[in-house]
Amino acid sequence: MTQLDLTRLAPMDRYKLLTAVVIPRPVAWVTTMDRSGRVNAAPFSFFNLFGQDPALIILGLEHHRDGTGPKDTARNIADSGEFVVNIVTPDLVEPMVETAAAYAADVSEPEVLGLELAPSSLVAPPRLAAAPAAIECRLKDTLRYSPERDIVVGEAVALAAHDGLLDTERMHVDWDGDYPVARLFADRYARLEEIGRHTIPKPVGQR
Numbered sequence: 001m002t003q004l005d006l007t008r009l010a011p012m013d014r015y016k017l018l019t020a021v022v023i024p025r026p027v028a029w030v031t032t033m034d035r036s037g038r039v040n041a042a043p044f045s046f047f048n049l050f051g052q053d054p055a056l057i058i059l060g061l062e063h064h065r066d067g068t069g070p071k072d073t074a075r076n077i078a079d080s081g082e083f084v085v086n087i088v089t090p091d092l093v094e095p096m097v098e099t100a101a102a103y104a105a106d107v108s109e110p111e112v113l114g115l116e117l118a119p120s121s122l123v124a125p126p127r128l129a130a131a132p133a134a135i136e137c138r139l140k141d142t143l144r145y146s147p148e149r150d151i152v153v154g155e156a157v158a159l160a161a162h163d164g165l166l167d168t169e170r171m172h173v174d175w176d177g178d179y180p181v182a183r184l185f186a187d188r189y190a191r192l193e194e195i196g197r198h199t200i201p202k203p204v205g206q207r
Contacts, residue, residue, distance in 0.1 A: 011148075016185070019045075024182030024190045028059060029086040029096050031110070031117075032076035033125040039117060040072040041099045041109040041128065043088070045183035055156040057085060057137050063148050072105055074150050081139040082123040083154060086131035087180050090191055095130075097187075122158040132178075133161045 006014050019025075028047035032040045046060025061074040070078065077083050088096050099109040110117055110128070117126040120136045127134035137154030144150050159166075166173060179192035 019183075020185040023184045024192070027088045027096070027181060027183050027189075028057075029088050029092070029099070029128065029131065030059065030073055031084045031086060031125050031128060032073050032082070033080060034072070034076050034105075035079055036106075038106065038108045039110050039126060040076055041086075041115065042071075042073045043096050043100050044073075047085070049156075050153075054140075056140070057135060057154045057156050059083075059085075059152040059154070061150045061152055063150070065148060070150070072103075074152070075105075076125075077139055077152055077154075078142065080124065082125055083137050083139070083152075084120055084123065084125050084127045085135040085137060085156075086128045087133040087135075089132055089178055090181055092130055093181055093189055118160075120158065121160065127160055132165055133159065133173075135159055 004017070006017075009017075025045045026047055028044045030042055030044055034040065044059055044061065048058055050056040050058050061071070061077075063070045063074060069075070073083070095113060095115060098113055099115075103109055103112065109115070116129040118129040119126050120134070123136045123138065127136075135156045136158035137156055139152065140155050141153040142150055143153070161173075164174070164176075177193075182190045182192060184190050
């Protein structure tokens, strides 16, 4: 058994090891809007849902490592208090990865890459029209643990989905086999094709 003291490792070494162990992770393709109305889009795999009352979305956002401050997504969320989590399916992986490139702060990734936008219902930042589902969020809290990392807590206030994805009578989601992708490590992603093939009923506790 190999044992490592993570506190003695360099941050990048911890990142490489932990992101290869904690897999798969969902991908949030986040759209935000700056003070001039420009729309930013960027992917994050430090992301998940935490609870339903209130419905909380958690994002791990990185700042510039040269100490020049927050990246576009973190700055826009801090300024506006709003963001949209767009869900990524396999057909959207390539444009999603393209938005991870280092663009200048005054450049809109959707505009440069030709990504169609659609209006949100309760927040100002638009959603990505091609994404099958999008969660509109309002900022509730920001936790800062280092100059390089913010943990953003948002409340999910609205959900938009392509026709046929949601059954609003039963409150079910039918991905019809086209499940969202998951981040593994480095430049690797996973297709969630095994979902639903193996089920284990929740046990009934003894009284």
